[in-house]
Amino acid sequence: MNHVIIGGGPAALCAAATLRRADPKARVTILCRESVHPYARMALPYLLAGRIEEKDFFVTPPAGVEVHLGEEAVRIATDRREVETAGGKAFPYDRLLIASGASPEKPKIPGGNLPFVFTIRDLPDIARIRTRLKGKTGSAVIAGAGPVGMEMGDALKELGVSLTFVVASDRIFSAMLDPSAAEKVAGKMREAGVEILTGEEVALIRENGEVVLRSGGTRTCDLVIFGKGVKPALSFLADSGIAAEQGIVVDERQQTNIPGIYAAGDAARTRDLVSGEDRVHALWPVAVEQGRVAALNMAGIPASYPGSLARNILTAFGVSVFAAGAGRAERGYEIRTQEGPGFYRKIVLDKGILKGFIFVGEARNEGLYTSLIGMKADVSAYAGSLLRGSYGYSRHLARACRQAV
8 A cells, every 4th residue: 555645744643653553564754745744833933932942843744755856736636546745756546545634825916925924834935034033133024923922922022022013803812812821921921011903904015125004104124024814725726626615625634525535734624612513623732633644544443533623722922722612602601711920710611511711810721621511511510610720630531531431
């Protein structure tokens, strides 16, 4: 059996390791777009801040796996069962996994292609930012205050860079936080000297570093970073017949509409455990589990992926944030909150079933809360302790398991 994997991220690497264990006699080939060995993209801000060294940044592929660097997939010839690359090579496959990841949303504004305007996705981005700063502190405008923008901003602040966040919505991190939680985080950012402009957008960028806002206001900076999300990297699917709509459509086995071709990670659409809708969940743990399920099925071992949970956990500007599911909901559910100096807690229930949560200023028992959402067990009897975080993981989980049986 000849397994080919497009991509070098967590879904691809987990799939390769799973295939080596589940189908040890098979040939496993990874095609990496970049010319360097696979690395942990989620750690790019830590590399910029100097919290980790570059030698510890790269990920070693599983033993026995062929890794081809600088081989960008440009076409999948499903009739011949081959992947064609930009270098003119063709890689035949019996089973194919598309784990090509995602590309950053690039600004379509005047000046968006200037050399000091960045999107953060690849290792060269970090090198270019370091070159731009040239050892000075400088200043930066960050468009977007989601996880990417927040973590990059935190890294730059650690380097002494002055920051201005430009946020199109009415609050930071609006995809996961309600207004109260967002304000709690924003308060810590302002204490750190960060400027936050909400309800604003970058309209154009001039060569002298002047950023013109939609309102007409301006800020002058040394670099501009767009951290406004990603989209699946799927340009090579043209004429392949593989169904895709804002992500590749897969079934519970991670298989596409074409037998023998699978997709996982940021490239694939899977069911959301809370909303029930299909969507892309661009999250490291989601990619790992989808890669594992896809690989088992590629090896002929039945496995199912139950669905994904939108969630984020990060620490930036001295405050931790842990949010998942319908945590930002403000109506339509039973909502319980607690707030005090330095913390905000919220759980969202629907007829006793945990649907989402937000914890600001503290992050504890992460696995417990996400597991309870997946179980769909009635937690109303101990919702108060869940809100306070006063019970241990095992006690809550044991009770939920008994109720779910």
